[in-house]
Amino acid sequence: MGEGRVSYSAIAAFLLLQITSFCSSSPLSTNSRWIVDDASGQRVKLACVNWPSHMEPMIAEGVEKKPLSEIAQKITANGFNCARFTWPTFMFTRPEYSNLRVSESLDKYNLSAARVGIVKNNPQILNMTVVELHKAVVDELGRNKVMVVLDNHISRPGWCCGDKDGNGFFGEFYDFNPGEWLRGLATVANAYKGNPAVVGMSLRNELRGTLQNEAEWYKYMRIGANTVHNQNPDFLVIVSGLSYAGNLGFLKSQSLIVRFTNKLVYEGHWYPFGIPADKWTSQTNQLCASVTKATTDNLLFLTQGNNSFPLFLSEFGINQRGDNEADNIYIGCLLSVVAELDLDWALWGLQGSYILREGTVNLEEFDGVLDLNWDGVRNPSFLDRLKIVQQINQDFKSEHPTYYKMFHPLSGHCVQIVENRIVVANCKNASKWEQHQDEGPIKLVGSPQCLGVAADGEAPRVSEDCSSNWKFVSSSSMHLAAQKGNGGYLCLEMNTSDSKLVTKKCLCVGDDLGDLPTCANNPQAQWAKASRVDWSNIPNFKLAYSPKRATAELRHSSSIGNRATPSPSASAVASSPFSSDYNSATVSADDDNGRDRHPRDRSFRSYFQSFFPHFLFPNDDLHRAHPHRSKISIAILVAIVFAAVISVSSLVQRLNAPYLCKKDGITLQCPHVKEPPSLWENPHSATTSWKPCAERREGVISDLPSENSTSGYIFIHAEGGLNQQRIAICNAVAVAKILNATLILPVLKQDQIWKDQTKFEDIFDVDHFIEYLKDDVTIVRDIPEWFTDKAELFSSIRRTVKNIPKYAPAQFYIDNVLPRVKEKKIMALKPFVDRLGYDNVPQEINRLRCRVNYHALKFLPEIENMADLLVSRMRNRTGNSNPFMALHLRFEKGMVGLSFCDFVGTRMEKALMAIYRLKEWPRRFKDGSHLWALALQKRKEGRCPLEPGEVAVMLRAMGYPKETQIYVASGQVYGGQNRMAPLRNMFPNLVTKEELATKLELDEFRKHVTSLAALDFLVCLKSDVFVMTHGGNFAKLIIGNRRYLGHHLKSIKPDKGLMSKSLGDPYMGWATFVEDVITTHQTRSGLPEETFPNYDIWENPLTPCMCRT
Known part of the structure; x- marks a missing residue:
């Protein structure tokens, strides 16, 4: 294939392969530790999410929130190709359960709100039996190319699991009768025979309890596996172990004997339950090493050796709110193993809520991928960390080349070389490295270049100097360290501010390269795992693609095909930005001849040629063949540039016209400002250096006296x-x-x-x-x-x-x-x-x-619950999951009077305000505080509350669009609707708690004014962006609390002095005003601030209540 050309035969083959993967319904089998497609022999990787349908109502979670088709599409849209779909035994074995219609099940538990939601979103299921609904969900998943693993989760419908819930082991109480269990397996296996969506069946979830024993495990698992295979030979048969699916270690001494081959898959669960949180934070390396060893001994050993089996990690997960530090460390440890072994897996769980769980209606699941209302993803950054394990990285076919990606578990990204930097970024474009021998160099594939250690805090270099010998240190074996000259060892670390790779002093590691006994630092920034890759340019066979997506990817492949480069040996003589001798030795080695690079990695010339395909540079063959095309292109380009200059000049003049916003009666019309990417949260790099540490620690405060x-x-x-x-x-x-x-x-x-x-x-x-x-x-x-x-x-x-x-x-x-x-x-x-x-x-x-x-200081549960309801309603005002702003508008009559500032108004308003001030603050009124000069000075100093119209202009300048949902925490605004009109005109989606909740819902809280204030406090605290307009205890406590939660929540504290100056300048143009507002408020959004003498810990708890991570 010639340089710079597209292979249309390759594109045709790629399209055929995609179409085959969409349409294939062939069963799956096993080949050693891999799951493969029967027809093609290609590896299939299960990248699943758990979807429960085993709770008391026996209704798939979420059908009251969204249409079935939309839920299935959300699964594929978030990179999952499979659902582990649960079912309770009684639903298929006992007529009083299996014959129950969805409407009857809802009525049985008085789930009227869920009924209303189902009528709205899935009316067709209301008269189905619960078994028919289960099949309908599986069929919908199949239509969306989602593979299904059926999981026998429990016997009696309900929440799982506990040691004494009657569902733990064979023969336990009345619920886990082995005969009924086998009958259920047979019924379900037969019911789904011939359904192409279902690829396997899990025999039982989390065997446990005091009755568990190996002898009965072997007996019943053998019978159960054979039962499923006899009923449906196409299914993968998935077998779990003991101790909550955490132990299969007994298989080392005795195998499970079944009457079939190439269909047996083992499954395991890996959670951090039972481990004190402080151990994760103080002994991170040691604990990761010990739990990984335990998991290897109990589960992962199955993937090793000659007699290996596929291991399906069918449950793991974390609190996806992101505020559990122990969870965040555990998941990095787990992902490093999953990436290294390229395991099949299923995340717990999809559900943002439960219809009914343990007596609570509409209970929110914080471990769920989706939010409470199933509108959107709860934690996009966590899902981003899963991308490398959602793709196939390893294969059993020897003809595929092997190389290694340097995986960074904390971010979920990989080391790659981009222009003149080494960064941690998307693993799809990761640089390819040779297999590393401990205490040896780290070399790029197909290149003489190596990774070289740099001074402390500096970026490593890639050059032909291969004298840096790297070794994995600490018990976690994830600190990659090398010695700088005769000095100490330095470790690779991702710089949180810009994702660059740097070398720094090893965290939580002593000079002897061993673990420190305890460590307050989080070493995960330095964790790295060499992840083997031997799967090249072949898609995951059963990936959840749609034809539309495949077509888009085909176009993408065509558009970047002209970036193919010579062979690695040829490109190795090019120069590298990391060395004076080489420019680009990593291009072909890192990018599979360029076909997998993201468009943003293209050179300026590539973009230039994509817009002007005939404007070629002198050294191009096509230029020499068609020189007249170049001349025509030059003429066209000159004309375009000239027109652009005229347009830009006109635009600049307009933007700098001497006005900010046009006033139309009592409304304001301001120019549109493009929504910046950081509108709803502070930059991640600026919010990760501090963590809360006010919780009690032994020795910090003396023991309590008797x-x-x-x-x-x-x-x-x-x-x-x-x-x-x-x-x-x-x-x-x-x-x-x-x-x-x-x-x-x-x-x-x-x-x-x-x-x-x-x-x-x-x-x-x-x-x-x-x-x-x-x-x-x-x-x-x-x-x-x-x-x-x-x-x-x-x-x-x-x-x-x-x-x-x-x-x-x-x-x-x-x-x-x-x-x-x-x-x-x-x-x-x-x-x-x-x-x-x-x-x-x-x-x-x-x-x-x-x-x-x-x-x-926690508010009463009824206050917390009502506030959560208000927040949920704010997030769902558009029908989809939307962010919202909370605005603390301090413009009540009392605040306006107390400020002694002058505000725009009629003569009558000003006269009445003067009388009010004289009555309430006679001493201050008599000393001249009401005089215009003093009021003007206060405004210049930023000591006056912002008017609603000023707030509107400021928010528009920051980039908030008209559609922004705003919760207003305020008393009665001075001036009423006329004063609010400019704000409401520019941001019509203003709402208060009185508009969000019914009168009946708020009546209980009206008994105490402080209860209503508490609701405002909590809604503001949980908002995506909080905006204060004047000082006070409410605002500073909110800002301080949001800082304590991690600084990522934006809390805007306006520079009222700047606003006064800018709004009072008749010659300031809109563009200049926008620039001033954005620049000034970059540092006024609740980011970490060092404290100073007489600081206020309520607004800034940085020290001593927060510690560096």
Whole structure:
């Protein structure tokens, strides 16, 4: 094949292969440890997701949320080619279950909302029996080219699994009768005979419990396997082991004998259950090594040796909210093994919710791929990590070439050479490396070049210098280290800020290259696995492709075919950007003659020629054959460039016209701004360097004293609104710790503005509060019984400490308050607003305050549940999963008056506001705070709340489109609808909790104003973007909490001084304004910020409440 040409015969063959894979319905078999297609002999890899249908209603999860066809399409769209579809035994063996219609099952459990959802999304299934529905789901999966593995998950429909649930092992109670189990296997195998979608059947999920034993396992698994094969010889027969499918080690000494060949597959589950989370975080390398060894001994050994079998890792998974650090480490450890061995697997699970689980209706599954409403993916970055294991990397056919990808489990990406950088990026375009011998060089395939170690913090180089000898160190064997000269060893590490590969000091590894006993760092940034690849340019036979997708890929292959390069030996003499001697030695070696490279890797010349195919460079053969084409192309190009210059000039003039937005009555019309990619989250690289660490650790705070050794009792009134009270409670716990005192549960004092009588137990979970802090401070619910005169505590000067200054240091309490507590045994601290400093107290005390704020103070479950419902409704307002913004609009009459700022309005409005200010703040009014000059100065200094119209212009400049869904947390806006009109006109999708929820739903919360405030607090906390418009405890607590959750949630704190300056400049153009807004707010979005003297830990808990990862 000549250079730069497309092989149309190859394209035709590729298309034929794709069509064959779409239409084939041939069964699958096994060849050693591989699953293969009977007809072609090609390997088939199961990359599955679990889809439950075994719960009490016996209805496939999600059919009340989305049409069946849409759910099946979501499976393929997310890279899965297979579903492990569950079923309970009784559904097929007992008439009272199998004859139950879907509508009857829903009525049986009073699932009225699910019925409404099914009528909307899948009305055709309502009159089906549950068995007919099961078959309908399988048929829909088949129509979407999704392979199906049927899994006997449980006997009696319900949640699985527990040691004593009656479903654990053969003969257990009444549910797991071996005869009924065999009858169910036979019925299902026969029911799906001839269905091309079903490729295999799993005999039983997670055998377990006190009755489990090897003798009965061999007996019944042999009978069960033979039963399925007799009924349906086409099926793969999938067999699980003991101990929750975690142990097949007994097969080393005795094989399972069945009456068939080339159909037996073993399955296993790999979860981190039972392992303390702190071990994952403090002994990461050791624990990964030990659990990998245990899994190898119990399961993975089946893939090794001459008598090997396919191992189907049929369950694993994590909390996909991403906030469980132990889960995040475990999954990196697991993926390194799955990639190395190229296992078949099934992720738990697809479902974002359950129709009914353990008595709870519409229970959210945080381990699910999809979100609560099945609208979209819960965690796209996690699915991105699965891409390398979704594709076939290894094969049993010796004619396929072997090379290695350097896989980075933390990111799910691979090392590749892009232009003049070595980066960790998409594994599809990964650089190809030769097999590495420990303490030897790492060489590129087909090239004399090697990977060379660099100085600490610098990027490694690829050159002909092969003197760097690399070795895998640590017990995890995933730190790739080399020695720099005569210095110490440095390890490869992915730089989180730009994904570049650098060499740095090995994390959690000592100078002897052994593991440190404990380590606070997360070493996963340095984990790498050499993953073998010997599968070249042949698609996964049963991949879930559609013809449309295949056509698109065919066009892609054609469009990049002109980038074919000479053989590796020829290209090796080209030059490399990593060395002065070579330019591009890795092109052919890394890209299979260019056919698999992504279009973004094409050179500028390639793009140039794709747009102007006849504008060829002088050294091209076609230019020499047709020189006149080049001249014509030059003329056309000159004309296009000239027109472009004129257009750009006109555009620039328009953008810099002296206006920001046109005003039309009370509405604003602003130019459209393209939505930037980082609109809804902070850059990943900027949010991964810090993690929460306020949870209690042994030795950080001294052990709790016995009840008799405390200095006494302290009591406080938490004054103000909900958030001011929250801060007071945190400070009260801290002061109790400083004084070694017992804290009486704080009283939430009635506020003159809020006029609320809420008690602590009306808003917060008291039991959780006391229990969570029991190792830090003793907290009691009420004044001790021996203190009889309770009224004295509220009124007597002798029982009250009143001289505490604002932001007092810890020493003040020790010197002035502690003696009185010891003397009187019970003392009230009053007032108690902002009575404890930040940088003048020990760090462990600040950490305790964070522990109270972020861990101990939980709202009541009914408040949390209602807030979750509001968030769910916000995310589903468009009918699909949509992000939403929470806007804390502080423009109530009281805030406008208190600010003493001047706002646009009629003379009557201004006159009425002056009267209001004189009445409420007479002293400030008389000292001139109302004067125009002072009000203007405040606005310039950014001390005035933003008006709704100013907020609208700012958000549009940031790039938020008109369709943005916005939750407004606000009181009654001063000026009413007229004042809100500019914001609502530009962003019509504004909504409050009163519009999201019914009156009946909110009535219970209207009893306490703080309950309504708590709902706003939680919705803002869980929003995709939070925008404050003025200061206050609410905003700073939200921003601080979102920072503590990991900084990835955007929390926009407007630069009100900039807004005042820009909006007051009549000559500033829209383009300049947009640039100013975007540039200024890049650092005002809740990113990590170093603290400073007298910092506020409520808004910025970075230190001491967060630690570097």
